[in-house]
Amino acid sequence: MDYLEYKGSIEYRKKDNCLCGKVQGMGNKALILYEIATIDKLRKDFEDRIDSYLEGCKADGIEPVKPFSGKLNLSMSSDLYARVAAFSASTGITINDFINRAIANELDHECIM
Template identity: 40%
Template sequence: MKHLNYKGYTGSIEYSPEDSMLYGKVIGIKGLISYEGETGKLLEEDFKLAVDSYLSDCKQNGISPEKPFKGSFNVRISSTLHQKAALLAMEAKTSLNNIVAEAIRLHIEKEEV
C-alpha cells in the first residue's frame, strides 16, 4: 500500500528513522491534516481519526470541508505545445480537456503495467 484512503481522502505514508515513527498528511487539499503511528495499523487508525476530526470540525463551524482532487487543475505548458494540442483537439472534433485527460490516462496506464 502506497497511500491510505478514507472517506474520499488520500494520505501519504512516510517514515522517520530519527523517531522510529510512521507519519503522513492528507494530500490534495490546502489544509494540513497530519497523523502518525508506531505501526501501520496505528498509522491507519490515526489517519481515520484525523479525517473524522477534520470533518467534524468543519461541520461544527458550518464550513464546507475541502474536497481533494476536484478534477480540475491548471497545466502550464509552452505556447507551441498548447497550439499543437489545441489544433489536434479541433481536428479530432473534441476538446482540449479531453486530449489532456486522455494523455494523462494513457501515461498512468503505462506506469501501472
C-alpha cells in the same frame, strides 16, 4: 491510504522511528497530519484525524476542504485543439496524456528558472 474522499501519504521518519503522513491534495487551505508506530495504528489515526476534521468543520458551520479531484475542464481555441488532436494522433498518445506531459514539461522548466 484512502478514506472517504481523502488520500494520505505514509512516510518513515528515522529520527523518531515512526510512521507519519499527511492528507494529500488539500492545497494551502487545510493541513491534516498523523503519526504512529505501526501501519494498522497509522490507518486508524489517519481515519480518526479526517473524522475529527470533518466534525470540526460541521460544528463550525464551514464547508470542509475537498481534495483536488485531478479533473480539469479546459477551453482552447479550435485551431489549437486541432493541432493538439493531430499531434496526439500522429504520436499515438491520447490528448489527455499530451496535455499532462505539456504541463509537466512547462512546470519543470519554470522550476529551473
